[in-house]
Amino acid sequence: MKSLDTDVLVVGAGPTGMLLAGDIAAAGLRVTLVERRPHGISNMTRAFGVHARTLEQLDARGLADELVSTGTPVTELRLFRRLTLDLDRLRTRFPYLLITPQYEVERLLERRAVTAGVDFRYGTELRGLSQDTDHAVAELTGPDGTPVTLRARYLVGTDGVRSAVRTALGLPFPGASVIRSIVLADVRLAEKPEGLLTVNGVGDAFAFVAPFGDGWYRVMGWDRTRQVPDSEPVDLDEVRAIARRALGSDYGMHDARWISRFHSDERQVPAYRVGRVFLAGDAAHVHSPAGGQGMNTGLQDAANLSWKLVAVLRGDAPDPEALLDSYQTERHPVGAMVLRSSGAIVRLAMAHGPLQRTVRALAARILAAVPAASAKALGMVSGLGISYGRNIRRVPxxxxxxGRLYELLREGEFVLIAPEGARPDPAPSPTSPARLIRATWTDPADRSTLLVRPDGYTF
Structure with a gap:
């Protein structure tokens, strides 16, 4: 049996795992990333949208502009034919939802992780997991069936809804299936939809259509009258029929390159940390696809956790345990919020009784008529409005x-912004002052001091 050592073992090479691994390797630490799939990213993936806050996190890694070039920016969301949310009101470099397939995100994150020195091990499965006072010990099986023992100072499970890491920890994954028999398809259209992103529900059916920008469209649909197992075959005629009922047209769908059926759960693990082991992304929380927040929430989990692990592993954290515990404190409430918000959207879309439809119409009117309500909704869906308590807020x-703050954050360090000529010492923080990036306000009248964490939040 082979035995290896690493600073951090990441299990699961999806977007969450690759962003996390790339961050830690970029800091000069040893990272091993294992994935049970063989190497090769499928272009048939469910996630299709990247929200503004995620684009800011990718900007802090030098990836956002290239990703934007692969997709289509959507500046308004049309919901239930009654409500339009204007994303161009968002105060960010990215005032839109970027429609681009998940494989484009994975491609950029994998390239960055490889360049940073991540040790990728595809075709490798986690078979067992234990911990002692200094290490997490993973029992792995390589692609040729050879058993491998790998000792890591910390281990992170980013291995999805059927997480082997979560199972090995014995953690529950409470929740339930919310909606069954959702169909997905990538198709070409003979007719262009009225809006870039078209969403509607009519009680016993709902659907949305979103463009990838290369002539292909992602279609999702659900039919209350046809609730069948995920294994039941689905064809383009079924997708067309749902679209006609929910949207009034199938837009001449043709030449489907991929069709799938799946179900949607709402689940969240109670603990994101157990000793030296952490969970992130779908391994920690899973929810309905409404709002397109799944991949985005996982990427933001990774951005929150990576700098904390780096600070502890480099010996920069005055209180390592408190810093690592703050991952649970900060991100678990966000996961719960996403479950609530995405669940509310899908329930409104599924509304079929008179009372439920009245509630949906009322919610749409409130969001349309009350700027504060629509601004809050946009902030939550885009991620720009997420904060970690009263004092830890996103910095634009x-x-x-x-230069720009998010260009400075590409070094992966804290940024201390101060008035011209001032050399203040930062308040106590989980970083060595020698590693601070010091920056200066452009306005000489600004005499304040601001310490920005590597994930773009105040500290």
Missing amino acids: DLELRE
């Missing part, structure tokens, strides 16, 4: 003497 992309 400030223009500084040294």
